[in-house]
Amino acid sequence: MPSQFILSLQIPDVRIPLDNTFISLLSLFIVNLMAIAILSRGRCGLSKCITKYLVSMAVTDLLVIITAVLLNRIPAIYFPGNCLNITPVCSITIALIHATRDISVWLTVAFTFDRFVAICCQQMKTKYCTEQTADVVITTVSLLGALKSVPWYFIHEPRSIINGVPWYCRVKDIRYISPAWRAFDWSDRILTPCVPFLLILLLNVVTVRFILAASKARSRLRSQRNGEKQSDPEIENRRKSIILLFAISGSFILLWATNVVQFGFKHVTSGYKITSFNDPRYLLQEGANMLQLLNSCTNTFIYAVTQSSFRKELNDAMKYPFILLGKIIK
Numbered sequence: 001m002p003s004q005f006i007l008s009l010q011i012p013d014v015r016i017p018l019d020n021t022f023i024s025l026l027s028l029f030i031v032n033l034m035a036i037a038i039l040s041r042g043r044c045g046l047s048k049c050i051t052k053y054l055v056s057m058a059v060t061d062l063l064v065i066i067t068a069v070l071l072n073r074i075p076a077i078y079f080p081g082n083c084l085n086i087t088p089v090c091s092i093t094i095a096l097i098h099a100t101r102d103i104s105v106w107l108t109v110a111f112t113f114d115r116f117v118a119i120c121c122q123q124m125k126t127k128y129c130t131e132q133t134a135d136v137v138i139t140t141v142s143l144l145g146a147l148k149s150v151p152w153y154f155i156h157e158p159r160s161i162i163n164g165v166p167w168y169c170r171v172k173d174i175r176y177i178s179p180a181w182r183a184f185d186w187s188d189r190i191l192t193p194c195v196p197f198l199l200i201l202l203l204n205v206v207t208v209r210f211i212l213a214a215s216k217a218r219s220r221l222r223s224q225r226n227g228e229k230q231s232d233p234e235i236e237n238r239r240k241s242i243i244l245l246f247a248i249s250g251s252f253i254l255l256w257a258t259n260v261v262q263f264g265f266k267h268v269t270s271g272y273k274i275t276s277f278n279d280p281r282y283l284l285q286e287g288a289n290m291l292q293l294l295n296s297c298t299n300t301f302i303y304a305v306t307q308s309s310f311r312k313e314l315n316d317a318m319k320y321p322f323i324l325l326g327k328i329i330k
Contacts, residue, residue, distance in 0.1 A: 025069060028297055032062040034317055035303060044309040050244075052134035053111040054303070056142075057248075060104040061296040067096040068293055087158040087166035094169060095153040102192045103145035104296065108252050109196045110137050115245040116203045120210045148191070151184055189263050193256045200249045211242060247302045255295040262288040 035058045038044065042051055071093050075084045084090060114137075118129045127133075155175050158166030175181045262284050274282045303310045 025065070025074070028065055029062070031297075032058055032065065034314065035299070036062070038310060038313045038317060039303075041313070043313055044303075044307055046307075046309075047129075048131040049114065049129050049134045050111075052131060052138065053107065053114060054299075056138045057104065057107050057111065057299060060100055060107060061299060063100040064097075064104055064293070064296040067093060067100050072097060081167075085168050087156065087169055090169040091153045091156045094156065095149045098152050098188070099146045099149035101292070102148060103142050105192050105196045105252075105256075106141045106145060107138065108249065109199050110141055112200050112203050112245065112249045115242070116207050119207055119242065148188070155181065193259055194263065197253065197256055197260055201253060204246065204249055207242070207245070243306045244302070247306050248299060251298050251302060252295060255291045255298070258284070258291050259288040 036055060039046075039051055039055045039058060042048065044051070046054070071084060072090075075082050084093065114129055114134070117124050121128075155172055156169040157172050159168035159170045161167070175185065265281070265284065269281070274285075276282070
């Protein structure tokens with residue numbers, strides 16, 4: 001049986017017109033590149049630590065689009081038989097898809113944990129929530145994600161050999177009979193997305209409880225001192241800072257929830273065979289894959305909605321080509 005990525009390519013009846021596909025892909029490229037450029041300038045009113053995480057997440061989201069969409073789905077659907085379908089090449093592509101996906105997911109966990117420490121653990125904040133720590137965490141997550149995905153290269157074999165050239169990727173039967181490979185398969189799914197899903201959910205719950213308790217205590221203290229309710233700049237700043245956290249992690253939870261359900265359903269019904277493109281199991285799998293890829297496209301919109309400074313920088317960036325053109329004409 002082919003892997004989930006290869007299986008999801010065979011959809012001859014639901015092709016989107018090629019020009020529309022490329023327009024959508026180009027839009028995603030531009031949006032993610034603009035997010036990386038704007039955040040890298042450090043003018044969004046965010047700390048250097050937060051900026052490091054957001055830039056790294058935007059970069060990995062862009063890499064997910066490149067590997068999973070540009071190098072996998074589009075060539076397989078619209079250009080079958082191209083050089084990307086040679087077995088060593090598609091094996092590398094599948095390994096890269098897993099690597100970029102894992103790194104993207106665990107960077108979201110790292111960002112969530114960083115904000116949890118900043119909000120709930122004031123004694124650790126000065127030591128942990130620093131630019132240097134962010135660099136170490138991002139580098140470590142990236143290296144571990146890459147190493148974890150190496151076995152995916154070796155689990156595939158050619159579907160056919162034409163003129164001595166191996167074509168396409170088929171999962172070796174050993175994946176389903178070897179205890180070592182079955183353990184790897186389980187650990188891969190548990191580490192991504194099940195553990196991150198639970199960690200982000202838990203960290204958010206604890207953070208919300210801490211914020212509510214701290215806000216009530218601060219409001220009572222200010223009320224006793226001033227005798228009347230007044231606006232609290234500290235509470236307002238805290239509210240703005242956590243909106244970004246909850247928007248990003250909440251989006252992750254919603255868009256990966258179907259994947260978690262699909263993982264559990266797949267192993268509960270392990271003997272079930274997909275029979276057609278209208279099969280409920282196949283539709284669930286494709287829905288999970290679609291939402292997983294969508295998770296790589298939402299963060300830029302989240303920045304625009306939650307951060308006024310980002311909106312201003314984005315607005316200036318969109319105006320700049322027209323301003324430059326006006327200067328050239330004059």
